[in-house]
Amino acid sequence: MSDFKDLLTKRRSQYAIGANTDVTAADVTAALNEVIPQVPSAFNSQATRVVVVSGENNVKLWELIKNVQKDVLDEATLNYMTPIMDGARDAVGTILFFEDRDAVESGIPANEERRLIYKNYASANAQLTTWLTLTELGLGANLQHFNIGYEQGFDRSIRELLDLSESWELIAQMPFGSIEAPAADKETIASSELVIER
Numbered sequence: 001m002s003d004f005k006d007l008l009t010k011r012r013s014q015y016a017i018g019a020n021t022d023v024t025a026a027d028v029t030a031a032l033n034e035v036i037p038q039v040p041s042a043f044n045s046q047a048t049r050v051v052v053v054s055g056e057n058n059v060k061l062w063e064l065i066k067n068v069q070k071d072v073l074d075e076a077t078l079n080y081m082t083p084i085m086d087g088a089r090d091a092v093g094t095i096l097f098f099e100d101r102d103a104v105e106s107g108i109p110a111n112e113e114r115r116l117i118y119k120n121y122a123s124a125n126a127q128l129t130t131w132l133t134l135t136e137l138g139l140g141a142n143l144q145h146f147n148i149g150y151e152q153g154f155d156r157s158i159r160e161l162l163d164l165s166e167s168w169e170l171i172a173q174m175p176f177g178s179i180e181a182p183a184a185d186k187e188t189i190a191s192s193e194l195v196i197e198r
Helices: 002-010 025-038 055-072 075-089 101-107 112-136 156-162
Strands: 048-054 093-100 168-179
Touching: 002 112, 025 048, 025 093, 025 112, 048 055, 048 112, 055 075, 055 093, 055 156, 075 168, 093 101, 093 112, 101 112, 112 168, 156 168
Parallel strands: none
Antiparallel strands: 048 093, 093 168
16 A cells, blocks of 8 residues: 555656656556556446657647647636646657547447546546556656547547547647656645545
8 A cells, every 4th residue: 555655645747847767658658558458447448548659749749739729728828838838748758548439439338428427537547547657657747638629629630640540539648758847845635624434
């Protein structure tokens, strides 16, 4: 339990990330191949798809994202988020989280509202598992939700860049790399308010 607790404690939103590490995108892919198949999903639907992007594709990915966000975000928010996008572009890589809409449809025998809930739960499970895996590898990461909007086509250019299935819906991005500066202090409320025994 202590190792798991230590990983949860060390896992932070690291925005100052770079490429100053011997851990490669291939190392990350290998580690995720070990853990992602164990992530739980409703009805064992296994609709989550995880894509590790690095090198020139990572640069192109974040240029695509920034171009879309210029048309979506107000000026103040864009100015706030631009350093995060630039940092992600210059990091080791980015992990993209998709849900295969075809697999959700065929693998979750429920109504549309419940499919949406279960899909998001499965992705969240994969995101935390991935974040803890990166932490174990000594890497920093942060979680972003740019270009979210399958129906609006916001993620289409990303699928086209990476030659991915049209049925894959982008849920989140997790840029990762070397930790270049400490994370900000994290404020937490009392655990007794979060965990209650009766």
